[in-house]
Amino acid sequence: MRKKIIKMPLWVLVVAVIAAPTSFAESSNGDWSSYGSSPASTKYAPLDQINKDTVKNLGLSWVWNSVDNEAIKTRPKLMPTAYKSTPIKVGDVLYTSTSLGSVVALDAASGEQIWVFDTKTWADGRPANIGFNHRGVSYYEKGDVKRILMGTNNAFLWSLDAATGKPDPAFGSGGKIDLTIGLGRPIIRALYSNTAAPMIVGDVVVMGAVVQDSPAYGFRTKKRSMMPPGHVRGFDVITGEMRWIFHSIPKMGEFGADTWDDEDWTDTGAANVWTLMSADLELGYVYLPFGTANNDFYGGKRLGDNLFSESLVCLDAATGKRVWHFQMIHHGVWDYDLPAAPNLVDIVVDGKAVKAVAQVSKQGHIYVFDRVTGEPVWPIEERPVPQSLVPGEKTSLTQPFPSRPLPFDRQGMSEDVLIDFTPELRSEAATILSKYDIGPLYTPPSLNGTAVLPSDGGAANWTGAAVDPATATIYIPSMTLPAMFRLTALDPDKTEYRYERSTMTFLGGPQGLPLIKPPYGRITAINLNTGEHSWMVPNGEGPRQTLIAAGIADPGPVGNQTFTHVLLTKSLLFTSLVDNGRPVLRALDKSSGALVHEIELPAAPNGAPMSYLAEGKQYISVAVGGATDAKIIALAIDGNLKVNKKELSANDQLRRPDMLRVAQLYGQVCATCHSGSVHGAPKPGDTDSWAPRLKAGVGALYQRTINGVGEMPARGGCGDCTDGDLMSLVDLMIDGAE
Incomplete structure (x- = not known):
């Protein structure tokens, strides 16, 4: 069942065609009211105080030290990872989350703390997958009701008074609801979590979840039914009552159930939306990027195409009814989750106006659809792909390939992509590669080990893309990082899964150098009106000096294999990353990718940057650091605050x-x-x-x-x-x- 089914009344299509300007337009009052600027996830701020002429004067204006820093000193076992939250700004206030689950309100102009509320997420122990981390909160306002909503690492949804930070007594029980209840099977809290900001559409708050990726050991049973499903739910934003549930793993009799063999749908987990979502408030639609079903790398216990895993699904947010869907990968065995919120943008293709949605992917494709109907803007073709030889596995004979735009990063492993600065290096790289099975994109994992490109960390990942509403140009940061997928047999006394990935292995090359040719990371600009690439530049210096030290002629910037965030303003594209140990914010020319200016940051920028106006001044704010030194910083023109970096011993x-x-x-x-x-x-x-x-x-x-x-x-x-x-x-x- 690969043809998407579109269910919508004719009046919806008529309204969409004659509608007034889109309701997701970025705020002109200087707010940044949603994780991605607006529910459309453009990451665009229509501000221009910080421009090509003034950006050279950008400096640090204020710093807020996370309340986690002191908490960890007394509870060192908690140890969160990178601080990934992106603040939102409404009125004169920034609202943000911390890795350990506090919600904080800050004065947008000074960074002074207004209030803090500790959800005590940490009390339930380390959450699923990569531990304590969080990406943000959401804001709701209707009349005098103003609320901050946040899902927590221990799987609760909180509603707080935006003015005071106090829990809303009308919401659930004491201001929270338990997200492990109502999923149709018992849920082990340690396997189920939330890190992303909720999406609010009308009076409904839409929630996805993080689900433990690997098969669970040591949880009292070997049954796969212990793995939580990734169903998405809508809750009443005022009361917390569940309005609807969308089964990402369909139940018997529901659309998509026939894409699961036998009754595997009854006890398979995940197929979840762990990342950010997007919404069109005018249409009332929410767009959900789903991930892989458990087990990520072996599907012998979930044969079939496995809807709605690795699908972009459009729902009516008021009812939870499916409007349309498209499955990017059938029966995924590469952990190629849809990793980021899709970007909504209005485009003009061959003279025809299209309300579009663009989805970047780990596999390096970008998929562009009419967001009203779900029809691809350009043809997407089913092409034959290599097949698995692992016992019990049955991979899909074909996978979808967009005809346009072309991939934004390299795909597939072969000797053609190996490092070739010298014949000796290429020969050594070929020897390394010869140990593994290789092939084009979608060559499946093997018992011997399959070298793959991109890795399951992406091409693109949760950092996503930014899109300019004025030009319909999308800017995508990506990594070119090969990995090895080897399956190993599991103990049948511990689990019903036969195989899992033996270890997470990124493939290095000869003499401590990369295995493949540069660039190792890139920024790509694509015109979504035409589907053509506008430009591509290496993302930073990368291992340039390492290559020079190895006796190779200076290759110039070769790009970084690292997560990079992007922010758009009227005149500039900002990127934030760690380049050779240097945490930086860079301003690029949007038309060419040329570097305009860079500023070194006090610590690694792990959250996505955002921009806003406060008291008439434009700021760029970003979460930096992590562990015991997490901060929110704000930069502005003529900012002159000095931060003493921690001195390290030799x-x-x-x-x-x-x-x-x-x-x-x-x-x-x-x-x-x-x-x-x-x-x-x-x-x-x-x-x-x-x-x-x-x-x-x-x-x-x-x-x-x-x-x-x-x-x-x-x-x-x-x-x-x-x-x-x-x-x-x-x-x-x-x-x-x-």
């Missing part, structure tokens, strides 16, 4: 080149096993698990990590990690363990 400089990078490495390299205790891997900060390992001393732990032991491969499977990285990862995980 030894710390050797071992801790960038602790925020280490926190990101934990999510990429360690979390799959350690957060879920896969193969008995100890959880970060767990005294009982780490104590026996610490008897031989921390030095022995460093060596075990570097050399490998048991189920853990040498260097944790991270070919690009330095010894200092690995030692810092150990430090991060044992912090708080006695």
Whole structure:
């Protein structure tokens, strides 16, 4: 069942054609009222005080130190990772979340704290997947009712009075509702979480969820039914009552149930919306980017296309009824979740106005649809793809390929993509690659190990894209990072799954260099009126100096294999990232990608930047740092606040080149096993698990990590990690363990 079914009354189509200007237009009063600027997720601010002429005068205006920083000092086992929240701005106030689950209101002009409310998320222990982290809150206003809503890592939805931060007594029980209730099967809270800002459409708040990616061990049963489903629900924004539920894994008799073999739909988990959503308030539609069903890399226990996994689904937000859908990957086995909120933008194609929605993807495709009808703006073709040889697996014979726009990053592994600065390097890279199975995009995981490009970290990821409503140009940051997917057999006494990915392994190249040609990260601009690429530039310096040190002629900027956020204003494209250990905010010329200016930040920018007006001045604000040094900072023209960076000893400089990078490495390299205790891997900060390992001393732990032991491969499977990285990862995980 691959043809999408469109259900809508004719009047909806008529209204859409004759409608007034779209209700998602970015605020002209200087607010940033939703995670992505507006529900359309444009990440665009129509402001121009900070422009090509003035950006050189951009400086730090104020800093707010997260309340988490002090909390962690007394509860070191909690240890959140990178601080990822993006503030929203309404009126004179910024509202944001913290990694440990506090909600905070700040004066937008000064950064002074107005109120803070601690949801005590941390009391329920470490949440699913990569632990304590959070991305933001949402705002609701109707008459005198003004509320801040936030889903928490321990799976509650809170409603707070926007003026005071006090829980709304009319919402649920004491201002919160339990999101583990009402999903149709028992839910283990440790496997179910929330990190994304909710989407509010009318009087309905729409909620997705984070679901543990890997098969759960040690939860009292081996049944797959213990894995939570990724159903999406709509709740009354005033009372918290559930209005509707959309089954991402359809029940018997529902549309899509026949894309699941036998009764696998009854006990498979995930197929969830863990990332941000988008909405068209005028149409009343919400757009949901769904992820992969469990098990991410082996589908032998969920045969079939598996709707609605890895699909973009449009729902009527008032009723939860499906309007249209498109499945980007049938029966996914690559963890190619739809990772980011789709971007809504009005375009003109061949003289015809189209209300469009564009979805970026981990696999490097961008899919563009009419957001009213779901029809592709340009043809999307089903093409044959390689098939799995793993026992019990049955992959789809074909996958959808957009005819336009062309991919925004490289796809597929072959000798053609290998590093080739010298014949010797290329030969060594070919020897490394020869150990694995290779092929074009959608070559499936194997027992031998399949080298894939992009990795499951993307091309694109949750950082998403930004789109300019005036020009219909979309700007996409992406990574070119190869990985290896090897399946290993599981113990039938522990789980009904036959296989899972053996370890998270990013493929390094010869002599400590990358395996493939540059660029290793890029920013791509695409004109959505034509589907043509406008320009592409490498995203930062990347390992340029490493290549020069290896005797290679200066290649120029080669780009970073790192998450990068984007922000658009009237005249500039801003990118925020860590480039060779330097946390920076860069201003690029929107028309060419040329660097206009850069400013070094006090710590890694892990949240997405946003921009707003306060007291007549334009600010750019971003969450930086993490762990025990998380901050919200604001920059403005002529900002002159000085921040003393923490001085590191020579030894710390050797071992801790960038602790925020280490926190990101934990999510990429360690979390799959350690957060879920896969193969008995100890959880970060767990005294009982780490104590026996610490008897031989921390030095022995460093060596075990570097050399490998048991189920853990040498260097944790991270070919690009330095010894200092690995030692810092150990430090991060044992912090708080006695």
